[in-house]
Amino acid sequence: MNDRCDRIASWLEGLDRRWIFLVLAVVVVAALLSGVSSPDRATSVVQPIYDRIENLPDGAPILLSLDYSPSSAPELEPMAEALTQHALLTGHPICYMSLYPTGNNMISRVEERIITREFPQAVPARDWVTLGFQVGGEMLINSLRDSLTARYPTDVTGRPLRDVPALRGVRGLGDFGLIVSLSAGQPGLKEWILYAGDVLDVPLAGGCTGVGAPQFFPYYPLQILGLMSALKGAAEYEAALARGHPEFTAANQPATRGMGPQSAAHLVIVAFILLGNAGLLLRFLARRRSP
Amino acid sequence: MSGVKQRVPQIILTVVALLLIASAFVARPEGGSAPLGPRLLAIADQEFATWFSILAVFAFLMGGLNLVATHLAKIRERGPDRFYSLVTLVSFLVVLVIGTAKLGGPPGLQGDVTAPGSWLTAVFDAVLSPLHATLYSLLAFYIASASYRAFRARSLESSLLLGSALVVLLGRIPAGRHLTAWIPEPLAFLRVEELSLWILRVPNTAGQRALMIGIALGVIALAVRMIAGVEKDPRSGGDGS
Structure with a gap:
């Protein structure tokens, strides 16, 4: 169990950044092609x-x-x-x-x-x-x-x-x-x-x-x-x-249309940040369990 | 002779700086009946702004000459990057000729160099604009990769950074708003877009203001030293003290 946690943590830590580039590109292109967008509302600053x-x-x-x-x-x-x-x-x-x-x-x-x-x-x-x-x-x-x-x-x-x-x-x-x-x-x-x-x-x-x-x-x-x-x-x-x-x-309008791909990109970045921290957690658990 | 070379620039610097500081603190006069002092300061302020712009135009000229000299030297030395220098020089000269001759656009001094149909506009639309857009787009990929490696909850400080980053990232997209739309109105300040705005408006503002005030104090101290002539000034060639 510890070995597996350690292996996954090592894989996540050493993840080649080209995988991140690829996932981001695929998601943004898909969002662009689908034309998905969500109308926003003005905040108190705008x-x-x-x-x-x-x-x-x-x-x-x-x-x-x-x-x-x-x-x-x-x-x-x-x-x-x-x-x-x-x-x-x-x-x-x-x-x-x-x-x-x-x-x-x-x-x-x-x-x-x-x-x-x-x-x-x-x-x-x-x-x-x-x-x-x-x-x-x-x-x-x-x-x-x-x-x-x-x-x-x-x-x-x-x-x-x-x-x-x-x-x-x-x-x-x-x-x-x-x-x-x-x-x-x-x-x-x-x-x-x-x-x-x-x-x-x-x-x-x-x-x-x-x-x-x-x-x-x-x-x-x-x-x-x-x-x-x-x-x-x-x-x-x-x-x-x-x-x-x-x-x-x-x-x-261009900004509202652009928010679709931007939302997708932000979600990908959030997912990768969480993934990176999951690796950190796994490493921590493996070290705690090891004799 | 060297004393004159040091003192004259210092006197110019001190006089101009004091006039500009005074003009910033004296209200600009309305109409011609204002006292002579404020009127003179207003004129000085206006004139210095014009001189600054003239000098800035010469800075463009100096920059262009420097670019040509640097890249010509690189080509002459036959270094490994001479091809890039050649591309830079050719691009620079082509755009310079197109812009100066106002090719394809309205001629004369008053002619708009960027009028639709001008060659400069064509270069802008077909070359500069896509190049800028391409280079800037690459940032998204590097930011994604850097975020993956940098935002790790290794300590209290990095956890705070991670939490702020997640809230701001989610607060800047409509999807983030939908994520916490279920939070009832009395607790609306806990919604992710409100939290994101709060981070930008409160902790960020506090930090930014501290930095700005610190930098401003440093700039004031440096300016006072330069006006007083105790700061080493490369323009005069003096050592200062």
């Missing part, structure tokens, strides 16, 4: 972002800073898409910018997937404007506090900002109804908190990757009104949007 947009004064613009590159897009892009859908559904102009060099392309993707396909009636410069990427990170934010035109005399198409109806009444960052930074690292949400949210007292919310979430929780709820963390945060926002706007179906 709901305030939705509520803020719902309760903005008519026509108040929203600044959306897409501070990520393609590597973080699977987690952060669904947030950008859901926020764009929500803003356009509620009639709030969106101003896109980025602190990342790849930001312009990330913005283009959201424009193409959401605005062009789902809101063909949306008019550039009236319903949304793209300022794009500029170098500088926190110093760029600092420059925009008093005047957007200090660093963005025109939008990416070359249109002067004074001719952009979406930004009528907006001089600096403090004139936005809400600023949201979807952040994959530095520069990102932390810089927005330090150089815009805290200084101007402008409502600020954020979205971040799963690994980045723990560093942003200390800022919630006093310095950021809400935080969407990883795909789960995006799925929660989609759920809130689906509940408030019946014309929006969460099940078709």
